[in-house]
Amino acid sequence: MLxxxxxRRFQKNRGAVFGTGLVVVLxxxxxxxxxxxxxxxxxxxxxxxxxxxGSIAGPSGRHLLGVDPLLRDSFSRLxxxxxxxxxxxxxxxTISIVVGAAVGLASGYAEGTRGQSVDTFLMRAxxxxxxxxxxxLVMAIGAAVGETTIVTxxxxxxxxxxxxxxxxxxxxxxxxxxxxxxxxxxxxxQSTPAILLRHIxxxxxxxxxxxxxxSVAQMIIxxxxxxYLQVGLPPPTATWGRMLLEGQRFYxxxxxxxxxxxxxxxxAVLGFNLLGxxxxxxxxxxxx
Amino acid sequence: MRSIxxxxxxxxxxxxxxxxxxxxxxxxxxxxxxxxxxxGVLRTAFFTDVRGLDAATAFDTAASAIESLVYDGLVTYDDxxxxxxxxxxxxxxxxxGKRYVFPLRxxxxxxxxxxxxxxxxxxxxxxxxxxxxxxxxxxxxxxxxGFATYHDGKTEDLAGVKLxxxxxxxxxxxxxxxxxxxxxxxxxVAPVCASAGKVWERSFASKPCGAGPFKVTRYENGQIIKLxxxxxxxxxxxxxxxxxxxxxxxxxxxxxxxFEQGDLDYIRELSEADSLLYRTSxxxxxxxxxxxxxxxxxxxxxxxxxxxxxxxxxRAVSYAIDREQLASVRxxxxxxxxxxxxxxLIAPEPGYPQQTFDYERALEEMxxxxxxxxxxxxxxxxxxxxxxxxxxxxxxxxxxEIYQQQLAKIGLRLKIQVVGWPTFLAKTxxxxxxxxGFAGWHxxxxxxxxxxxxxxxxxxxxxxxxxxxxxxxxxxxxDLLDRARRSTDEAERKSLYxxxxxxxxxxxxxxxxxxxSYLELWQxxxxxxxxxxxxxxHLRNAWLDRAQKKLAAADCSRGHRLLDRLTCxxxxxxxxxxxxxxxxx
Numbered sequence: 001m002l003x004x005x006x007x008r009r010f011q012k013n014r015g016a017v018f019g020t021g022l023v024v025v026l027x028x029x030x031x032x033x034x035x036x037x038x039x040x041x042x043x044x045x046x047x048x049x050x051x052x053x054g055s056i057a058g059p060s061g062r063h064l065l066g067v068d069p070l071l072r073d074s075f076s077r078l079x080x081x082x083x084x085x086x087x088x089x090x091x092x093x094t095i096s097i098v099v100g101a102a103v104g105l106a107s108g109y110a111e112g113t114r115g116q117s118v119d120t121f122l123m124r125a126x127x128x129x130x131x132x133x134x135x136x137l138v139m140a141i142g143a144a145v146g147e148t149t150i151v152t153x154x155x156x157x158x159x160x161x162x163x164x165x166x167x168x169x170x171x172x173x174x175x176x177x178x179x180x181x182x183x184x185x186x187x188x189x190q191s192t193p194a195i196l197l198r199h200i201x202x203x204x205x206x207x208x209x210x211x212x213x214x215s216v217a218q219m220i221i222x223x224x225x226x227x228y229l230q231v232g233l234p235p236p237t238a239t240w241g242r243m244l245l246e247g248q249r250f251y252x253x254x255x256x257x258x259x260x261x262x263x264x265x266x267x268a269v270l271g272f273n274l275l276g277x278x279x280x281x282x283x284x285x286x287x288x
Numbered sequence: 289m290r291s292i293x294x295x296x297x298x299x300x301x302x303x304x305x306x307x308x309x310x311x312x313x314x315x316x317x318x319x320x321x322x323x324x325x326x327x328g329v330l331r332t333a334f335f336t337d338v339r340g341l342d343a344a345t346a347f348d349t350a351a352s353a354i355e356s357l358v359y360d361g362l363v364t365y366d367d368x369x370x371x372x373x374x375x376x377x378x379x380x381x382x383x384x385g386k387r388y389v390f391p392l393r394x395x396x397x398x399x400x401x402x403x404x405x406x407x408x409x410x411x412x413x414x415x416x417x418x419x420x421x422x423x424x425x426x427x428x429x430x431x432x433x434g435f436a437t438y439h440d441g442k443t444e445d446l447a448g449v450k451l452x453x454x455x456x457x458x459x460x461x462x463x464x465x466x467x468x469x470x471x472x473x474x475x476x477v478a479p480v481c482a483s484a485g486k487v488w489e490r491s492f493a494s495k496p497c498g499a500g501p502f503k504v505t506r507y508e509n510g511q512i513i514k515l516x517x518x519x520x521x522x523x524x525x526x527x528x529x530x531x532x533x534x535x536x537x538x539x540x541x542x543x544x545x546x547f548e549q550g551d552l553d554y555i556r557e558l559s560e561a562d563s564l565l566y567r568t569s570x571x572x573x574x575x576x577x578x579x580x581x582x583x584x585x586x587x588x589x590x591x592x593x594x595x596x597x598x599x600x601x602x603r604a605v606s607y608a609i610d611r612e613q614l615a616s617v618r619x620x621x622x623x624x625x626x627x628x629x630x631x632x633l634i635a636p637e638p639g640y641p642q643q644t645f646d647y648e649r650a651l652e653e654m655x656x657x658x659x660x661x662x663x664x665x666x667x668x669x670x671x672x673x674x675x676x677x678x679x680x681x682x683x684x685x686x687x688x689e690i691y692q693q694q695l696a697k698i699g700l701r702l703k704i705q706v707v708g709w710p711t712f713l714a715k716t717x718x719x720x721x722x723x724x725g726f727a728g729w730h731x732x733x734x735x736x737x738x739x740x741x742x743x744x745x746x747x748x749x750x751x752x753x754x755x756x757x758x759x760x761x762x763x764x765x766x767d768l769l770d771r772a773r774r775s776t777d778e779a780e781r782k783s784l785y786x787x788x789x790x791x792x793x794x795x796x797x798x799x800x801x802x803x804x805s806y807l808e809l810w811q812x813x814x815x816x817x818x819x820x821x822x823x824x825x826h827l828r829n830a831w832l833d834r835a836q837k838k839l840a841a842a843d844c845s846r847g848h849r850l851l852d853r854l855t856c857x858x859x860x861x862x863x864x865x866x867x868x869x870x871x872x873x
Contacts, residue, residue, distance in 0.1 A: 043693060046613050054619060055564075069560065070617055070689055230680060235704050236689045249541045249559035 009282040016278020022271030026264075030086045033079025039063070041080040042236040044071040056254060065260060068243070069250055070236075077238035078260055084239050085268065088154045089219035095158025096219075097165060097212050104169025105196050105204070111174055122166070129163040138222065139231050148233055157222055165211050172204040206283040213276030217269040224265050240265050312562070313548040314571040317836030319812035324528050328832035330814065332554045332825075333535035333543045335681055336709035337510045340493025342484075343475040344416035345753070347424040348713060349730050352475065353825040354534060357515060359478035359498035360522075362390050362409065362457075363469055369734060369821035371469050375404065375479065375499065375522075385464035385776065388472075392455045397520035398481045399503040406457040410449045411486060412479045414438070417446065421488035422753040424717075425732075425742045428471045431773075433460045466776055470733035501527040501828050510537045528816065528831035537708075539681055547809065550837070554810040554817070556825065560618045563807050567620065576809040579819045581623075582630055584739060585684075586801040587676075587691060588727035588758040592720055595670050596758075600657035601700075602796035606643045607650035608698045611801050614690055618683060625803040627789050628739045630731070634782065641790040643800055650698045661699030669699015676702040677725030679712050683804060684726035716757040717750075727757060727798050734822050736785040740769050744797060760797035813837045 010016050039045070049071030051057050058066040065074040103122050110118040141156045176182060177200065185195050226232035227241025235242065240261040247257025340346045343359050364374040373379055376390035396404040416423050417432075419441035426439055433448030448460040461468065471477070481497035494507045501523070502515035516531040535552075544562045546552040556579065558566065566572050589596035589605060596602050611624035625631070626642040636642060654661050654669065661669040678688035685706055692702040702724070707715070716722045732738045742748050746761040765788055772784040792798065808819055813836035820826035 042689075044613070044617070044690065046616055050616070070686060230706055235685065235706065236692065249539075250561040252565060253561045 006282040010278055013278045013281055015274045016282070019271045019274025019276075019278060022267055023275055026082060026268055026271060027086065029079060030082035033082060034076065037064075037073060037076035037079050039073035039076040041072060041076040041238045045073065046071060056250070058254070058256070066254070066256060068257060069246060072236075074243075074257070074260060077243060078240070078264060080238040081240045081243060081261065082264065082268075084150065084233070084237065085220050085223055085265075088150065088157065088223045089216045089272075092154040092157035092161070092219045092223075093212050093215040095155065096161040096215055097208060099159065100162035100165025100211075101169050101201070101204070101208055103162065103166040105173050105200060107166065108170035108173025109177055109192065109196060109200070111170070119170075123170070126163045126166050129160070134160065135222065135225060138226065139229070143231065148231070150233060153223065153226065153232060157219055161215065161218070161222075165208070165215075168207055168211065169204050172207055173200055176200050176203045210276050210280040210283065213272050213279055217272035217276070220265065220268050220272070224261075312544075312565045312569050312572065314569075315575060316550050316811045317813040317833065317839045319815070320833055320836065322833070324525075324816060324831040325833060326525075326528055326831070327530050328834045328837065329531045329533055330529050330553050330827065330830055330832060331533045331535070332552055332827075333538040333546070333557075335538060335540055335543070335557050336679070337537050338513060338534075339710045339713060340490075341496040341504065341507070341513075342488070342493040343412075343478045343480055343496065343498065344421050344423055344488055346493065347476070347755070348709070349824060350709070353823075354513060354515070355475040355478075355496075356500075356823050356826060357502045357532065357828055358496050358500045358504060359475045359480070360396075360500045361473050361475065361478040362392075363473045365473065365820070365822045367818075367820070371473065374473075375409075379469065386461045388459045388461075388468065389452070390457050390459070392457065393522055394455060396499055396522040397518075398479075398499050399497045399518055399520075400481045400483060401520065402482060404479055404499055405454045406451045407454070408479050408482070409457050410446070410451060411482075412484070413449050413477045414446050415480070415484060415486055415488060416476050418487055422750075423476060424753050424755045425476065425748065427741060427745065427747040428467075428474070429477070430747065431461045431463055431465045431468070433462055463774055464776060465773055466781065467733065467735050467737050467773060470735055470738075474732055502529075502532060505531075508536075512536060527828055529827075532827060547811075550811070553814050553832070553837070554808070554825075554827070554830075556806040556808040558807055558809070560621065563620060566807065566809060572809070575812070576807060577819050579806040579808055579824065580632060580821055581803045581805045582632060582731035582734065582822070583728060583804050584625060584628055584630055584800055585687070585726070585728040585804055586625075587687075587724060587799050588716070589724050589797060589799070590720070590722060590757070590759055591761075591797055592759045593723050595657070595659065595674070595700075596724065598657045599795060600653045601659065601670070602799075603794075604650045604653035604657065604698055605695060605700065606793075606796040606799040607646045607653060608694050608700075609643075609691065609799050609801055610645045610694060612645075613694070614687055614802050617686060617690065621805055621807070622683065622802045623805070624801070626800050628744075628792055628798070628800060629736045629785060629789065630739075630803055633731070633734060633736055633739075634785065641786065641793045643793055643796070647697070654698050654700075659699060663697060669701070673701050673703040675723050676704050677712055677715060677722050678704055678706050679726055680706050680708050682726075684728070687801065688726065717752065717754045719749075719751045719754065719759065722757065725757070728804075730824065731822070736781070737769065737773060740765070740785070740788050741773075744792070745769055758797035760795070762791060762795060762797075765791045765795075811837070813839075 045067060048062050049057050049067045056067055056069060056071065057063055063073050068074050068077060107119045107122040110116060137160050138156055145152050182195060182199055185199055223232060224241035227239040228245045232241060233239055243261040244258060251258045334350050336350050338350050341351055341354060341358060343355055346355060360375050362374060362376040363371055363379065366372045375393055375396055377393050378391060380389040392404065392406060398404060415421060417426055417429055417439055419439060429435055432446065434446050437443045438446040450458045452458055479499055483497055484492050496504050501518055501521045503518045504513060505516050506512060506514035513534040513536065514531060517527055517529065521527065540557045540559045541562065543552060543555045543557055547555045589602045591597055611626055615622045615624045626644065627636060651661060659668065659670045676688055678685045688704045692704060695702055716725055729739060729743055742755040744756060744760050744765065746766050748756040749759055749761060768784050768788050772781045775781050810817055813833040815831050815833060817827060817830040
């Protein structure tokens with residue numbers, strides 16, 4: 001997808017390479033971690049979950065990162081939490097990007113034409129969406145839906161986060177629409193959907209990729225916040241936000257219970273943000 | 289480069305010092321002997337919200353603690369847990385046990401300044417038992433003459449409650465009731481101000497008015513309840529405090545840090561980790577106390593909803609629960625328990641009926657129910673998910689996750705729904721709404737009857753505000769409980785309640801699982817408080833040594849701001865210890 005010059009720019013950016021490395025490690029942890037953990041993340045170890053002095057067991061050969069307050073294997077829960085975080089983040093971002101791009105393209109292409117009313121309607125809808133505090137909106141919808149499953153979480157996150165994307169893609173579409181090759185396409189009688197998909201979309205793909213990578217980081221945080229506030233996936237599902245919540249009462253005696261999910265959230269967000277910034281710099285022609 | 293590394297190391301050190309210190313702060317001030325001091329505001333907190341403070345309807349543990357400060361009743365318990373007159377001067381009981389006469393104290397004032405009369409007592413009792421009042425336990429009072437017709441709305445007067453002039457009231461019963469004075473000590477029938485009206489209204493719950501030592505001046509759901517001294521209180525020199533502030537919906541670990549900083553003076557909802565730190569801290573040795581455990585915890589099963597309308601499924605649940613595992617996740621606070629009545633009230637002798645953990649029998653009961661489950665293949669069991677209601681941020685939530693693991697092994701798949709306390713109460717008390725969930729009962733009074741009648745008797749079933757969350761109806765049990773209430777022979781009553789326990793084992797509307805004990809802590813400058821044998825958080829006689837309390841404000845190491853803490857000499861923390869002695873109590 002990157003042209004050779006952009007790829008070279010990306011390779012020279014140490015932050016971008018580091019971010020990519022973090023993301024790759026994280027994906028590997030999510031894919032392989034649960035297989036290597038050897039413990040069910042939701043099962044308590046009542047026989048080996050306590051140390052000799054009665055405290056909850058710390059890191060050992062039996063439990064690599066110790067156990068949580070319910071005597072469940074922390075490593076296994078972190079690995080399963082990584083799967084959920086990434087799954088939610090990737091799919092919610094996909095929904096967000098698809099909806100945002102569709103609205104942005106339609107709105108931008110209609111701007112200043114006979115279809116101006118479409119642009120006006122869509123942009124006012126975006127204004128309304130942006131006027132709500134994002135997390136509050138997500139929590140309200142989550143509460144209204146009642147039963148929270150992984151599908152409802154990613155739908156809620158995806159369908160409430162596309163407004164900014166739509167704005168950016170609209171402005172980019174307006175720029176591209178007036179270029180000569182688009183005018184030529186229209187003169188040759190190409191249909192509007194074909195022009196949008198074949199000519200305009202590839203030209204706004206750069207910003208979309210950058211937005212998507214930054215959005216993944218935002219989704220990871222949003223999912224963690226929802227779990228921390230207990231409006232995300234119900235217990236005992238292992239999520240990083242829930243692990244933070246469950247560990248915070250024990251941070252005086254077992255700081256690892258807070259540090260482990262906290263560090264993973266930090267690294268995941270850092271990784272995707274560095275990757276996004278790297279892509280932005282690489283795709284920016286002014287960099288040459 | 290070196291500069292950056294130094295900064296990182298400094299930040300890391302600060303983070304460790306700040307966030308990962310493993311001791312607890314020492315007590316604030318010293319416990320000096322002396323006469324009670326007047327004044328000061330005591331601050332404490334609940335991790336839950338409080339739904340309301342209407343004496344006639346608010347009946348949960350959180351509300352009851354505050355109600356005992358806002359309302360005085362005709363009778364109450366002394367420091368030893370014995371029944372004594374409160375607003376009554378004395379209690380005269382007829383030889384047949386069916387007539388109680390309560391001459392009232394003169395000059396008792398309500399919070400609104402009006403004087404208490406016998407008419408107020410009658411109005412308050414009638415209001416509580418009115419057909420339109422969602423009183424959670426009206427059946428407690430069914431032996432009052434004329435109760436049935438009054439509670440059904442057929443008459444406007446409760447005939448058994450009679451006025452003998454302005455300052456004496458007589459209550460007549462249809463038959464003797466061993467628990468009558470206990471139920472007259474409940475806030476439900478405590479005298480309330482005229483502003484409460486003759487009929488229940490929802491608005492009174494947030495602006496309660498009684499004749500207790502404190503009156504409510506501010507009530508914000510989920511935030512705070514402020515009590516101030518009732519200057520017209522009948523007991524001279526009481527209360528000692530100017531007020532009590534109760535913070536609501538405050539997480540237990542937040543409570544701990546506010547307690548250390550002197551922002552809370554008394555706490556009881558410590559997390560397991562913090563509780564162990566306090567128990568092993570030399571600075572806190574000998575301080576605080578365990579609240580007497582008059583509690584039974586477990587899970588209820590709604591007998592009107594599938595699959596728990598099937599007795600075998602209920603029995604399977606009671607056999608599948610390993611109670612020792614439940615206790616093992618909160619050592620010290622939780623003890624395995626397998627019967628309705630706490631051991632404090634009836635200690636089980638050998639052969640006493642109790643629910644037991646027996647995995648094979650649990651599987652057999654599932655087979656008998658028609659939901660055979662094969663643990664080897666994981667096939668079979670009840671085909672649908674079962675919604676389990678648990679309370680946010682409580683041990684009930686922890687227990688729910690363990691039940692989920694244990695019941696999955698017999699083919700019952702729980703889907704945990706974690707809700708706030710008010711939502712939990714609303715859902716579990718509504719007919720055909722909650723399939724299964726946390727069940728906990730704290731003794732209303734120190735008698736075995738309180739662990740059966742309000743929660744398992746047919747007459748305690750209501751469409752709304754039902755305390756019988758299992759909606760369990762069993763005629764033989766009802767008959768036993770009636771006989772036990774009538775009897776004044778303690779040995780006979782004990783035998784009858786033993787038979788009632790046997791029915792619970794066989795029918796399993798509840799799977800009793802544990803008892804929960806609270807470790808109560810208060811700073812040394814709080815005096816006049818010790819856990820009451822009956823009443824939870826009985827703070828009415830507490831007083832503050834205000835000079836000692838001021839030390840908290842003067843101690844910069846307890847400050848909130850980072851600058852305060854960094855410029856302050858290192859706080860005198862208790863030595864770190866992770867030796868979490870299991871049996872330390």
